[in-house]
Amino acid sequence: MILLVLGIALWVAAHLFKRAAPDARARLGGAGKGALAVVLLVALVLMILGYRQAPFxxxxxxxxxxxxxxxxxxxxxxxxxxxxxxxxxxxxxxxxxxxxxxxxxxxxxxxxxxxxxxxxxxxxxxxxxxxxxxxxxxxxxxxxxxxxxxxxxxxxxxxxxxxxxxxxxxxxxxxxxxxxx
Structure with a gap:
């Protein structure tokens, strides 16, 4: 379940980052969008793996x-x-x-x-x-x-x-x- 929880946490953090820290997000520019996209992809993979590996x-x-x-x-x-x-x-x-x-x-x-x-x-x-x-x-x-x-x-x-x-x-x-x- 650790992967699942980590994936969820990354997903939420990456999505709320733009609104929680708009100045920091703006300073990242276009590269920030790419970095956040990578974080979201990692979060998605972690959620999928964590969910599929979780015990019933x-x-x-x-x-x-x-x-x-x-x-x-x-x-x-x-x-x-x-x-x-x-x-x-x-x-x-x-x-x-x-x-x-x-x-x-x-x-x-x-x-x-x-x-x-x-x-x-x-x-x-x-x-x-x-x-x-x-x-x-x-x-x-x-x-x-x-x-x-x-x-x-x-x-x-x-x-x-x-x-x-x-x-x-x-x-x-x-x-x-x-x-x-």
């Missing part, structure tokens, strides 16, 4: 029907994440679509994973996303972008379906069948 310590047993709730929430998470790149009518409906998607993703995974490593990983990511939204809202004003054409939202739905299929295929490839229940 059951905390609770999720009921089987929550698999279906998880899958619906995951479709929503992929859609909301995609809203950050849309130029359609939905553009600007959410201030933090990526962080909102992380929160939906974390809750969905907490519903179907009752082991300690999962609760640690997904709970920490949920807490980080909530904290990040609070920090951003307190430090930056937001100008809501103008909505674009509705056809871009239709494209977002198509992309969401394709991305969800890819994500489920990757889960299956890794040995986790997301439709069991």
């Amino acid at each position: 310590i059951g905390v609770w047993t999720p009921p089987a029907f929550l698999v279906h709730v998880n899958n619906l929430l995951m479709v929503a998470a992929v859609f909301v994440y995609g809203m950050s790149a849309t130029t359609g009518r939905l553009r600007g409906k959410l201030r933090h679509p990526q962080l909102t998607a992380v929160k939906i993703w974390a809750v969905a995974h907490l519903l179907v994973n009752g082991d300690l490593a999962s609760i640690l990983l997904f709970g920490a990511m949920l807490a980080w996303a909530v904290a990040e939204v609070i920090v951003i809202n307190r430090s930056e004003a937001w100008v809501r972008p103008e909505p674009g054409p509705a056809r871009k939202d239709v494209l977002l739905v198509v992309i969401t379906i394709a991305m969800y299929a890819i994500i489920t295929a990757i889960h299956a490839w890794l040995g986790v069948w997301p439709f069991a229940g």
Whole structure:
């Protein structure tokens, strides 16, 4: 679990660095972005390795029907994440679509994973996303972008379906069948 905790700590620290120490981040310039990207990549690798190596310590047993709730929430998470790149009518409906998607993703995974490593990983990511939204809202004003054409939202739905299929295929490839229940 040490790798998992270290990965989570690096992830949170790297993401909050820009807002916690904006002057230090600005002094790093473009090289700082590259360095932070490397730290985030290391954090991600540590979280994946730590999660996969963690012993299974059951905390609770999720009921089987929550698999279906998880899958619906995951479709929503992929859609909301995609809203950050849309130029359609939905553009600007959410201030933090990526962080909102992380929160939906974390809750969905907490519903179907009752082991300690999962609760640690997904709970920490949920807490980080909530904290990040609070920090951003307190430090930056937001100008809501103008909505674009509705056809871009239709494209977002198509992309969401394709991305969800890819994500489920990757889960299956890794040995986790997301439709069991």
